[in-house]
Amino acid sequence: MRSYHFHKNRKNLSIGKIICLARTYKKHAEEMKTNTPPNPLLFLKPASAVIFSGESIIYPKISHCVHHEVEMGIVIEKRASNISKDKALDVVAGYVVGLDITARDIQSIAKKNGWPWGIAKGFDTFAPISDVVSVDDVDDPDDFSFKLWVNSKLRQQGETKNLIWNVKTLISYISSIMTLEPGDLILTGTPEGVSEIRIDDQITAELTGLINLSVDVKPFISKEKN
Template sequence: MEIVLPDSGLRLVPRKIICVGKNYARHAAELNSTVPEEPILFLKPPTALIGSGGTVLLPPQSREVHHEVELVVVIGREGKRIAEEEALDYVAGYALGLDMTARDLQQKAKEAGYPWTVSKGFDTFAPLGPLVSASAVSDPQQVRLRLKVNGVVRQDGTTADMVFSVAQLIAYCSKIFTLQPGDLLFTGTPEGVGPVHEGDVLEAESDVLPPLRVDVQRA
């Protein structure tokens, strides 16, 4: 899936989808987990991306796939070891996204001490809404995130509750990965995650970002 960087119009296939786990304290609590002392990162492949209007495919390997609504950051220029106070200068835009998670597979992996890659990386497991320019979001720490499943609100939170801010996440990630134009950073989800089923319609909404709508089918 190609994305178009706001303002520049540059068309790119993201090389990296960097995701953050347990970045909201109440979400960590609902998973019976502790708040991390530093960001927990994992990756999704670019084949996980679908756009608004697409279909999330439930894989045959899992019987419990959960929704997680998130603020997504789009990187606009290359950077390495970025200072936190300069981090937002590297943002080209923002969007709503969903980090779909095969929770049963994730739990099994956790119990065995294995990575989460399988539970997070299936095709269609990274729905991405329309992008807006970074200038359209005056403060990424004041963004409302809401997710409806079949018209019923499941998640309703704000990025003000993040454990690690967008600037902190960019600075931290850039110490590990060289950030490149088109890279996507899924910044974590507020509480209220839950299962989805075949036939469901998921609608992510925000006060400052365009909506994201996908349906759910069994692969």
């Protein structure tokens, strides 16, 4: 099991489940031609999807349209069930900039047929994350700005102050649905500007002034032996 990389210390924390949020920014919901929901929408990614800066997103052989989605992530370090908003930040170890990589063609086909679309989000390497910025170095998680570039061209930028639900509310709500465990990661959703990535692209993201993430895109190469 892989562990988080912490920016300024050597804390040992294994990666747990990845809870992702959808349609948490109004403009992204609009570009996807969907409505903003009355409550946060959750889905899961496997921990096996995580990679770190300097590693590669592997383009699946069964997809022909893969998109980037840059997000702020919350790393949990204490168990939490039905936690109040007032105490929600007490269970946080720190924050990352992360990517929710999505096989959009697979997702679109699944949606049209009413099928689950976890496959589109769950491929190995489909959750790149930065090193963790400790809570001690963050004044207000509702005041992050973050950006993403592909081949040095700015593609996405967002601010957590524009989240439909603030960070405390998201943590509290998720903990009312499922218990948060040490090592769990919450990806808080993406702003507008999602777009396609291709093999050999160089992708850089940042939590402005705090931490960077750099990955590239490689083709799938079968490891099967004849």
